[in-house]
Amino acid sequence: MTIESKGAPRDLIRIALDAMGGDFAPAETVKGAVQAARTQPVSLLVVGDRDVVEAELAKEDTAGLAIEVIPSKGKIEEDEHPVRALRHKPESSVAVATHLLKQGEADALVSMGSTGATMAGASLILGTLGGLDRPCLGGPFLGLAPKTVVVDMGSNVDCRPALLLGFAAMGCVFAHRFLGVENPRVGLLSTGAEEAKGNRQVLEASDMFRDSGLNFVGHVEGMDFFTGKADVIVCDGFVGNVLMKFTEGLGATMAGYLRTLLDGKLPANELDGFVSRVWEVNNLPKKMGGPLFGVNGAVVIGHGASRGDSVAGAIDTARRCVELDLVDGMRTELEALLSEAPSTD
């Protein structure tokens, strides 16, 4: 894969960063951009209101770093209707950043802003991969099970079985290329391992999964996020969203609980390190962001509450997605799934 950019050296992967998106933007997004440019083989196209972004950049030592500011106007807020907002704010940071990817000026897009707006923008501007009507968020979300991929992590709250099957196929590509899992096993999240257990959605999807070319191992349960029974666990975005936020809340509460329990029993600095690790293993997406599966381009959506470290983490995920050519892998896999579908009676 040849990578070129106007300003940046040829072998750097070009990341368009929505600098205005996120609870702590633009201060922390800019910090993350600088950190990434300093430590990773990437060049940054930092998209945002020129004045504020340049003011933030001026606080950092950017000498010799491949960082370019791309001006945009305003941002899409968390509570705006994504599609409507994109129409009314075509010059917003996320829209401009997505167009950079579409036009080949960037290799990947990273945003900590409204998940809905980033997804809608990616779908409308980049287009979805063949056979899919909507993309999804996927990836590992548990530090305690870092090789278990979950799709959908929260984007599509009502899913038809065929959509779940497409998500599963993309989850397999991610598990294989990004995590190095050979022939990933796919499990459908349900209320029991038995074929007959599950809600209507799962039971309908189950037949379709069995007839697909995927390495389907049947139904898995809540505890199977930890048992290694499947490499790719498939659920709709409602369940995925609840689980991800539940884990986040549990991690924070558990960290506090453990701090109390161990207070005075470990040296203070060891206790701090210990508590941070407990928090971290329950907050993987905060560290690495969540790749968007199913659009024509590499897009990573970071946690809204990301600080600079997490922004740099999401940029690193985006860089790896480009290097591993994940989008192309997913396109091929979805085409295979579509071409197999008619051959099953």
Next chain:
Amino acid sequence: MTIESKGAPRDLIRIALDAMGGDFAPAETVKGAVQAARTQPVSLLVVGDRDVVEAELAKEDTAGLAIEVIPSKGKIEEDEHPVRALRHKPESSVAVATHLLKQGEADALVSMGSTGATMAGASLILGTLGGLDRPCLGGPFLGLAPKTVVVDMGSNVDCRPALLLGFAAMGCVFAHRFLGVENPRVGLLSTGAEEAKGNRQVLEASDMFRDSGLNFVGHVEGMDFFTGKADVIVCDGFVGNVLMKFTEGLGATMAGYLRTLLDGKLPANELDGFVSRVWEVNNLPKKMGGPLFGVNGAVVIGHGASRGDSVAGAIDTARRCVELDLVDGMRTELEALLSEAPSTD
């Protein structure tokens, strides 16, 4: 409330225990019965195959304890169809135990056996409370949030909004009487706090909740199991089941992870105690069982993998349900909900 039993002293609460149900039955169910009879103001009607139950009882010191064996024949297995199995095995332990409750020979029923069979038996033999077509499992399920009640914890995988409303009303009665929460706040589990966020089921239920007499605080998210934003969190049994089993798996994995992290940093016995506490706070239902909401009688379903301690814990929960007259409270609350319904246009 007057409590009477043939064999037992007048002031003991009479628990019918399905001694054959559970992964470690009858050895551990009998142990739990003996432990409960020794430590709680209860008398036990231990229902099971007479020979095996008596053989287990013979291993224990039961002198002076209010324990009576009630013979039954066979048990309903986890993989049997609940309703069909009840029809074909009318003398199974869970059927006989449920009839004891129906006939007023027992004040409550406790089973560690097939959840489906216990629920079906309770619905068919005891009947459901007015307005409900199905009961649900409810209660707190997190040791880190011991006063947050979750309904449905896993029984009804596809729920109409009216059913969710009934579950919520019963959850409030439980939160008030069992946990001492005044005017419990009800939250509907969704993917965002905003009114417009959620899947079809949630959005439909939301309107109905707003129009009800419940203290509805709107949508809550996965992290709100820990934030105290609601006292009663309502979800369908699919989500409830996944969350409960997820937490169980997370607790076990986390306990192992922490053991590794702290190995050599704490004295061995302190480390053991610490790890047990971490496991326990993530496994509340294993300790106390889950009360069944919505049937004409006090029924507690324990975890299938319960050991004696947990069996005694479930018996204690059943005893408290009887003392607090939870069933009557739920009946009254459901009637109020039904009588209010027509007045909202």
